[in-house]
Amino acid sequence: MRPDIQQTLSDLDATLTTIEKVMDPEEIATRVRELEQQAADPQLWDDPEHAQQVTQELSMQQAKLKKLTALRQRLDDVPVMYELAEEEGEDTALADEELQDLEQEIQTLEVKTMLSGEYDAREAVVNIRSGAGGVDAADWAEMLMRMYTRWAEKNGLKVEVYDISYAEEAGIKSATFVVHGEYMYGQLSVEQGAHRLVRISPFDNQGRRQTSFAEVEVLPVVEQTDHIEVPDNEIRVDVYRSSGPGGQSVNTTDSAVRLTHIPTGIVVTCQNEKSQIQNKAAAMRVLQAKLLERKRQEERAELDALGAGGNASWGNQMRSYVLHPYQMVKDLRTNYEVNDPQKVLDGDIDKFLEAGIRWRMAQDS
Incomplete structure (x- = not known):
C-alpha cells in the first residue's frame, strides 16, 4: 500500500476515533434500548404528542448509531480492498473511490460534532x-x-x-x-x-x-421549554384565501392566516394547510421562532455592550x-x-x- 494511502487511513482513523469519543456509541446504544422499551409499551399512544417525540428520537438515535458503526466497518475494510487489489494485480480504482467517499463522510460527521450551540440540535x-x-x-x-x-x-x-x-x-x-x-x-x-x-x-x-x-x-424551531409566551391581545389575526402563482385563488375558503405581533410589528403568514386552525398553529410556531431569535439577539447585544466579545452579525x-x-x-x-x-x-x-x-x-x- 502506498505511503500516502497509509497516511490518509491513519488520519481518518484518528478523526473517527475522536468523533466516537464525542458521540459515545455505547451511550447511544443504551439510549436506543431505553427508547425501544418505551416504544413497545402499548400505553405509549395514550399521549400521542409524547409518543411522537419518543418515536422520532428513537429513529434519530438508531440512524446515528448505524452511521457510526458503518463508518468504522468501512474504514476497517478499506485496507483489505487495497491488499486484495494488489494481490490480484488489479487497478485500485474501486478502493480509491471508497476511500474518497469515506473521507468526505467522516469530515461531514466531524463538522456535525462541532455543533454544540444552545439551539444547534433543533430543526x-x-x-x-x-x-x-x-x-x-x-x-x-x-x-x-x-x-x-x-x-x-x-x-x-x-x-x-x-x-x-x-x-x-x-x-x-x-x-x-x-x-x-x-x-x-x-x-x-x-x-x-x-x-x-x-x-x-x-x-x-x-x-x-x-x-x-x-x-x-x-x-x-421553538420547543415547549423555550417559554416564549405571546398574549392573545398582542396578536392581530387576519384570514384570507390562499393564492397561487399569478395571484390566482387556490382555495375557496378563507383558510390562510396572517398574524401580526403588535408590539414588534412582526408579520407571519401561513397558507399551506387545509384548515384555518392548522394554518394559525403553523404561523404561531414561526412567530414564536422569530420572537425567540429577537430575544437571543437582544441578549447577545447586551453581552457585546458589556465587552463579552463576539459579533452579533456576520455582515x-x-x-x-x-x-x-x-x-x-x-x-x-x-x-x-x-x-x-x-x-x-x-x-x-x-x-x-x-x-x-x-x-x-x-x-x-
Whole structure:
C-alpha cells in the first residue's frame, strides 16, 4: 500500500476515533434500548404528542448509531480492498473511490460534532425573501428555495412549506418552510444573509447582465421549554384565501392566516394547510421562532455592550453566485469557492455548510 494511502487511513482513523469519543456509541446504544422499551409499551399512544417525540428520537438515535458503526466497518475494510487489489494485480480504482467517499463522510460527521450551540440540535425554519433586482430577484428567491429543497431531498430530510407568496411575473416574493431533522438549525444557520446572483437576465429582451439579491433567514424551531409566551391581545389575526402563482385563488375558503405581533410589528403568514386552525398553529410556531431569535439577539447585544466579545452579525452579503461572464460560487466569509454553479444550485452545498461552520467556530473562539 502506498505511503500516502497509509497516511490518509491513519488520519481518518484518528478523526473517527475522536468523533466516537464525542458521540459515545455505547451511550447511544443504551439510549436506543431505553427508547425501544418505551416504544413497545402499548400505553405509549395514550399521549400521542409524547409518543411522537419518543418515536422520532428513537429513529434519530438508531440512524446515528448505524452511521457510526458503518463508518468504522468501512474504514476497517478499506485496507483489505487495497491488499486484495494488489494481490490480484488489479487497478485500485474501486478502493480509491471508497476511500474518497469515506473521507468526505467522516469530515461531514466531524463538522456535525462541532455543533454544540444552545439551539444547534433543533430543526430549522427557513425564510427566503426576494431583494433588489425586480423580477430577476423574485426568480432568484425561487431558485434558492429549490436549492435548499434539493439539498434536503439528497439528505433524506423532509421539507414542510408553510407559506409562499408568488410574484406576478415569475418567481416568489417570499417563502417560509421547515427542514425537519436533527441539527438542521446548526447546519443551515450559516446560510443566513444576502445571496447575490449575477447572470444574463432571462427576462431582459436585450440580454443584459443583471445582479439580483435574495435574503435568507434561518431560525430554530421553538420547543415547549423555550417559554416564549405571546398574549392573545398582542396578536392581530387576519384570514384570507390562499393564492397561487399569478395571484390566482387556490382555495375557496378563507383558510390562510396572517398574524401580526403588535408590539414588534412582526408579520407571519401561513397558507399551506387545509384548515384555518392548522394554518394559525403553523404561523404561531414561526412567530414564536422569530420572537425567540429577537430575544437571543437582544441578549447577545447586551453581552457585546458589556465587552463579552463576539459579533452579533456576520455582515449582510455572504455569498455570490456568478453565471456570467464566468462560472463561480464564492462564500465571501470563508473564501470557499467552486466553479460549477449549477451543481450548487442543484443542492450540492455540503462543502459550503462545512466551511461556514468551521469559520463560525474560528470567529467564536
